[in-house]
Amino acid sequence: MSDDHTHVREFFGARAADWDSRFPDDGPAYEAAAAGLGLREGDRVLDAGCGSGRALTPLRAAVGPSGLVVGADLTPAMLEAAVRAGRDRYGRLLLADVGALPLRSEAFDAVFAAGLIAHLPDPAENLRELRRVVRPGGILALFHPIGRAALAARQGRRITPDDLRAEDNLRPLLAGSGWRMTSYVDEDARFLAVAVRAD
Numbered sequence: 001m002s003d004d005h006t007h008v009r010e011f012f013g014a015r016a017a018d019w020d021s022r023f024p025d026d027g028p029a030y031e032a033a034a035a036g037l038g039l040r041e042g043d044r045v046l047d048a049g050c051g052s053g054r055a056l057t058p059l060r061a062a063v064g065p066s067g068l069v070v071g072a073d074l075t076p077a078m079l080e081a082a083v084r085a086g087r088d089r090y091g092r093l094l095l096a097d098v099g100a101l102p103l104r105s106e107a108f109d110a111v112f113a114a115g116l117i118a119h120l121p122d123p124a125e126n127l128r129e130l131r132r133v134v135r136p137g138g139i140l141a142l143f144h145p146i147g148r149a150a151l152a153a154r155q156g157r158r159i160t161p162d163d164l165r166a167e168d169n170l171r172p173l174l175a176g177s178g179w180r181m182t183s184y185v186d187e188d189a190r191f192l193a194v195a196v197r198a199d
Contacts, residue, residue: 005074005097005121008074008075008119009074009075009076017077017081020052020054020081020085023145026054026145027054029145029146029189029190030054030055030058030114030143030145031058031061032190033055033058033112033114033141033143033190033192034055034058034059034061034062034112035058035061035062036192037062037110037112037139037141037194038139039059039062039063039067039109039110040063041063041064041066041067042063042064042066042067043062043063043067043068043109043110044063044067044068044069044070044107044108044109044110045059045062045063045067045068045069045070045108045109045110045111045112046070046071046072046101046103046107046108046110046111046112046130046133046134047059047069047070047071047072047091047111047112047113047114048072048098048111048112048113048116048130049072049073049074049098049113049114049115049116049119050071050072050073050078050079050082050091050093050114051073051075051078051081051082051114051115052078052081052082052085052087053071053079053081053082053085053087053088053090053091053093054087054114055071055112055114055143056069056071056082056087056088056090056091057087057090059090059091059112060090060091068092068108069090069091069092070091070092070093070094070103070108071087071091071092071093071094072093072094072095072096072098072101073093073094073095073096074095074096074097074098076095079093079095098113098116098120098126098129098130099120099121099122099125099126099129100129101129101130101132101133103133104133105132105133106132106133106134106135106136106138107133107135108133108134108135108138109134109135109138109139110134110138110139110140110141111130111133111134111138111139111140111141112141112143113130113140113141113142113143114143114144114145115143115144116142117142117164117165117170118164118165123164123173123177124173124176124177125177127140127173127174127177127178127179128177128178131177131178131179131197134197135197136197136199137196137197137199138196138197139194139195139196139197140174140179140194140195140196140197141192141193141194142165142170142191142192142193142194142195143190143191143192144165144190144191144192145190146188146189146190146191147186147187147188147189147190147191148163148165148166148186148191149186149188150188150189151191165186165191165193167184167186167193170184170193171184174193174195175198178197178198179195179196179197179198180195180196180197180198181193181194181195182194182195182196
């Protein structure tokens with residue numbers, strides 16, 4: 001396991017037990033993001049870096065009982081938190097590195113990734129792996145329940161010019177990884193960048 005993976009597992013493993021209670025008001029933002037992606041009944045969606053599974057319920061609502069929802073995360077303690085919260089009823093949970101997914105190519109209609117991009121050890125390569133598991137024309141949603149400025153303020157830091165989530169950085173990163181950005185919202189109440197698999 002790489003040092004990056006060890007760090008991520010340690011960071012999130014130490015916070016998994018009380019993750020949801022630390023951010024109790026994020027539910028509506030997840031619901032709005034999932035509802036706004038244009039998912040249809042029967043679609044297949046991957047929640048990449050699903051953490052405690054907060055997106056699984058609204059993603060299940062979006063794709064209905066005939067759809068497929070899979071939540072993949074690198075940190076066992078986060079998946080355990082998802083099970084304790086009962087979210088495994090809404091999607092299958094998978095212990096996996098999103099940079100090397102044990103999933104078929106073109107298996108999904110969409111990938112939802114909340115707070116993931118800042119934790120990817122090789123963003124360009126990892127975004128290519130997410131592209132691999134999405135069908136042609138499928139979508140990628142990079143989400144956070146608060147915007148970049150609000151998140152930086154919460155963490156007591158400043159936004160730097162090299163922030164991957166800045167539109168001027170994210171658009172070419174996605175393009176170089178086989179995605180075409182179709183929308184970008186960065187406001188206090190949410191961050192949501194949506195891209196389509198380019199072919």
